[in-house]
Amino acid sequence: MMAKSLKGLRGFLIDAPERGRLRGVRDGAVLIEDGVLVAVGPFDEVRRSPGAEYVKWQHSPEAVLIPGLIDLHAHLPQYPVVARAEESLLPWLQRIALPAEKEFNAAAARAQAPHFYEALARNGTTCAMLHAATYEQSCDVAFEAAERSGMRIILGKVMMDEAGCGGLSPREKLPLSLARSERLCRKWHGCDGGRIEYAFSPRFAVGCSEELLREAALLARKFDAYVQTSLSESCGGTGAVYEACGLLGERTVLAHCVHPDDEEVRLLAVARVAVAHSPTADLFLNSGIMPLDRLLDAGLRVGLASDVAGGPELNLWQVMRSTIESQKARSFYEKEVRVPTAAEVFHLATLGGAGALGKGSLIGTFDVGKDADIVAFDLAQALSCGGRGNMHCDLSPEEVVTLLVYRGGPAAVIETYVRGVSIYRAPAPQLL
Numbered sequence: 001m002m003a004k005s006l007k008g009l010r011g012f013l014i015d016a017p018e019r020g021r022l023r024g025v026r027d028g029a030v031l032i033e034d035g036v037l038v039a040v041g042p043f044d045e046v047r048r049s050p051g052a053e054y055v056k057w058q059h060s061p062e063a064v065l066i067p068g069l070i071d072l073h074a075h076l077p078q079y080p081v082v083a084r085a086e087e088s089l090l091p092w093l094q095r096i097a098l099p100a101e102k103e104f105n106a107a108a109a110r111a112q113a114p115h116f117y118e119a120l121a122r123n124g125t126t127c128a129m130l131h132a133a134t135y136e137q138s139c140d141v142a143f144e145a146a147e148r149s150g151m152r153i154i155l156g157k158v159m160m161d162e163a164g165c166g167g168l169s170p171r172e173k174l175p176l177s178l179a180r181s182e183r184l185c186r187k188w189h190g191c192d193g194g195r196i197e198y199a200f201s202p203r204f205a206v207g208c209s210e211e212l213l214r215e216a217a218l219l220a221r222k223f224d225a226y227v228q229t230s231l232s233e234s235c236g237g238t239g240a241v242y243e244a245c246g247l248l249g250e251r252t253v254l255a256h257c258v259h260p261d262d263e264e265v266r267l268l269a270v271a272r273v274a275v276a277h278s279p280t281a282d283l284f285l286n287s288g289i290m291p292l293d294r295l296l297d298a299g300l301r302v303g304l305a306s307d308v309a310g311g312p313e314l315n316l317w318q319v320m321r322s323t324i325e326s327q328k329a330r331s332f333y334e335k336e337v338r339v340p341t342a343a344e345v346f347h348l349a350t351l352g353g354a355g356a357l358g359k360g361s362l363i364g365t366f367d368v369g370k371d372a373d374i375v376a377f378d379l380a381q382a383l384s385c386g387g388r389g390n391m392h393c394d395l396s397p398e399e400v401v402t403l404l405v406y407r408g409g410p411a412a413v414i415e416t417y418v419r420g421v422s423i424y425r426a427p428a429p430q431l432l
């Protein structure tokens with residue numbers, strides 16, 4: 001019988017089923033049926049799976065295959081203004097980020113969103129949780145582009161009804177904000193079998209009335225959608241407000257959490273929220289360094305985030321590197337600080353992110369039954385001198401992941417798949 005929907009990828013399989021433990025299969029393979037992994041293991045075994053005799057294997061033992069990276073927090077309209085520095089968050093919001101969002105009308109979304117999703121895929125990211133701007137229509141257009149992109153996207157229109165600290169704008173009227181958000185959620189949440197989802201997105205406590213926070217929480221619960229917002233980015237203390245408004249729960253992803261005190265950490269843990277750690281942004285905006293070990297020790301689910309344009313790039317390898325380096329910097333001044341290894345930050349960027357989204361049984365590792373969200377890397381592109389004189393086939397999974405954490409990026413991505421569908425393929429190398 002002809003195996004119609006089987007697809008096979010071959011390469012050095014590396015994933016992180018537990019924090020700090022990598023699993024590697026040299027010359028391994030995955031077999032995919034209707035977007036789902038049906039066999040995983042050594043190539044010589046997987047190719048003997050029923051129906052696999054007809055499979056045309058993609059890639060080679062020289063490729064490195066990893067589960068798609070997961071970016072838990074970024075702002076789509078801010079991509080054009082990455083790497084514009086300011087002394088701290090509020091001046092940066094006022095001078096850089098909010099003017100960019102103001103420009104994000106439907107036409108801008110039509111022009112920018114497809115490039116943004118392609119940039120994510122080019123960086124090896126297969127799943128992202130994103131903010132649009134406050135406008136309903138441009139968010140709708142960004143959803144349409146997400147649907148076409150093949151990416152796994154959670155998106156929401158920013159909600160913001162108060163001028164707040166420093167006279168932040170643009171603001172909207174509360175009933176309008178709620179109605180627009182609800183319409184978008186009804187239209188998009190759960191589309192394409194859950195590949196596209198909605199996140200109610202109150203900007204942060206400073207720009208939102210308590211009534212908005214309360215109503216956003218109720219809507220998220222009503223539709224079983226996500227909540228995404230920021231906490232303790234430049235100062236601590238708003239966790240209790242979120243708590244009182246019912247905004248904290250298992251479907252809530254909190255960005256930053258740089259300055260939580262013990263009481264706030266306890267509050268977050270009890271509420272079982274997830275945390276999006278974005279060290280490149282927290283350093284860029286001079287916000288501080290998140291106490292990663294304290295949040296993990298409290299049992300919080302933590303994943304990684306680029307926080308573009310607070311963070312200057314979508315490359316999650318840079319975020320992994322920054323996670324290690326920022327905790328290392330803390331450890332020079334605080335004796336007890338645990339510095340994560342490359343294997344640990346890789347776990348945060350894959351299964352950690354999946355767990356933060358409640359998708360740990362769907363994506364994040366190479367286990368049979370999970371969706372085939374996969375990235376193929378050309379390790380030679382991360383090695384010095386393009387790998388000449390460097391036999392990378394001898395590297396351990398830990399060495400490969402370390403190399404990617406310190407030198408990985410779009411140049412090393414060969415192909416990106418979501419549910420087994422290729423959504424990005426690097427241009428063929430120029431023949432010299």
Ligand code: GUN
Nearest residue numbers: 075097203204230307310
């Ligand atoms: N807090 C509120 N809005 C924003 C934003 O757009 N970026 C960052 N980094 N923090 C925020």
